[in-house]
Amino acid sequence: MLRLDESLEDTAGAGRVDRKNRPLLLLIGSGGQIWREYILKSVGHSYDLWLFAPKEPGWESRYLKGNTIVDTLDARAAVEAAVRLGESAPIAGVLCYDEIRVPVAASVAEALKLPGANVDGVRACRDKHLGREALAAAGVAQPVSRAVASLDQARDAARAIGYPVVLKPRALAASVGVVRADGPKALESAYAEASEAHFDEIPRDEAWVLVEEYLDGPEISVESACADGRVTPLFIARKSLGFPPHFEEIGHTVSANDPLLDDPEVRRVLQEAHTALGLDTLVTHTELRLTRTGPRLVEVNARLGGDLIPYVAQLATGIDYGMVAADLVAGGEPAMTPVRSGTAHVQFLYPEHDLDVTTLTVDGDHALPPGVHEVTLMAAPGRRLRLPPRDHVAGRYAYVVTTGESRDECLAAVPSAARLVHLAGDPVA
Structure with missing residues (x-):
């Protein structure tokens, strides 16, 4: 590193x-x-x-x-x-x-x-179908969603909703098994993928797959502190997605002065969603799509964000989200005022194709290029890297963190950081 x-x-x-x-x-x-x-x-x-x-x-x-x-x-x-x-x-x-x-x-x-x-609110966050039902009953802006237990049911749901649709397992994470289907032929493979996706630690429900309306527009995540049911958004991560028709999150950008933090519609959807789920005192990771008709809820997670989002947010804002979470559950007063006004970005590096790593190194002879805060390896020789949909997240071999005054400045520094990492391996058939 x-x-x-x-x-x-x-x-x-x-x-x-x-x-x-x-x-x-x-x-x-x-x-x-x-x-x-x-x-x-x-x-x-x-x-x-x-x-x-x-x-x-x-x-x-x-x-x-x-x-x-x-x-x-x-x-x-x-x-x-x-x-x-x-x-x-x-x-x-x-x-x-x-x-x-x-x-x-x-x-x-x-x-x-x-x-x-x-407890019930957290279960509704974990089980996306339960969450959808609670949010729909409260009139929260979200996609139309149907839980299905067979390919025939998925076809019926997709026809009723209208293509394109998104299929996803109802209780997994990290975009595993989440795939877009633009028509009936793509639906078959999408259903197979979503229905077969599983984590060993999570029991499968009979109606394991959700068929949902596809939401247009960019996707963001909002990290919030919820105290006695009142939601305070702390920072917003702009997502970079890859490997379509899947939704692999390949990067995130946080700006201390993101105007969406004060957007009344974003704040309204956030509060309505937390209230509908009955969430009380915790930090949350909420995903939204900024559609042509306004922000619509993808999901609420009863935890702080993954993918190093809190880490890059602290670089950009100075807010220590881990400490916010700790102070909240201990009944304290978290420090939630930004003390920095920058922008930070994390980008994950993937191979061009599936491979078994033979060598993976990072140049360390010189100072990091301007705008590059960190370069960290995530794999080692002997590791097999497989791209989505064969693996999600596990296909990454390194990440780079860049900082600057804007998102464009951060993204511009990514190539110079990526050039410091050298990967070689044997292709996997």
Whole structure:
């Protein structure tokens, strides 16, 4: 990894908590090191962290006060373990940014009578069909959606909605199994892909596939703090999508002064969606499409964003989103005022075709080019990289972070950063 000397530590929890009397946060799941270590490093400045995970910690250990081995997909087991822990060490809050485990974290917070998201609301975020039903009942602007259990049902739904349509699994993440179908022939392969997509940790419902109206216009994500049901958008990420007809997120740009932060229609849809889902106290990652008829909701996730969005947002705004999440669940007052006014972008690098990595290196002999903040490798020799739809996210071999005064300036710096990375491998048939 190559990184500019500039650090995020100057905005990471400074002066918030007496380090001699640190509150204890219960962390449900830790995620991957590349994706989430910066959060633990930041939150660990102000809080003691106790990890619940199904195995002993590895890279996380340096940030932990302790850990408990427990099945973090079993709400009852997690609640029982949390109650036992609370008998010996007062728990100030329950923190979780793991998409699959946020329902369990909500159950634990509720059992401990701590600030939290609302269990039913979190379940509606995880199960996109339940979420669609709640949002439709409240009249929230969103695509027409139908849950289907067969190809024939998918055909009927697509005819009723009108092509193009989007098919997606009802409870996965990272755009896995999400594909656009422009007509009946494409629908067959799209349905096969969406219906076969799965995560080992998530049980499949019989009506596993959603057929939805395709929304035109650019896609954004909004990171928000929700306190007692009131939503405050903190920053917006402009998405770069690739590998059509799939929706792989290949990059994100955050600008501190993005005008959409104050857009009344964006704010209205955000608040209406959170209210419809009954979300209470948490941070959220909400995806919207800016259509010709106004912003329409793609989905609400009861967690902070992935893909290093909070990281680049902190570079652009100075807002430490991990600390916002921690302070909210601990009943504190998060620091949500921007202290920077820049723009930052993260771009993920993919091979031209599927390959087995033989060498992957990054030039480190010279200073980084202007506008380049970081270049980080995400793979190693022996790794197989497969492009969507064969793999999503796992096909990336590096990421680059660029900074500047505008999105155009950040994007202009990406090629010089990408040229620092050298990938070679054997093509996969």
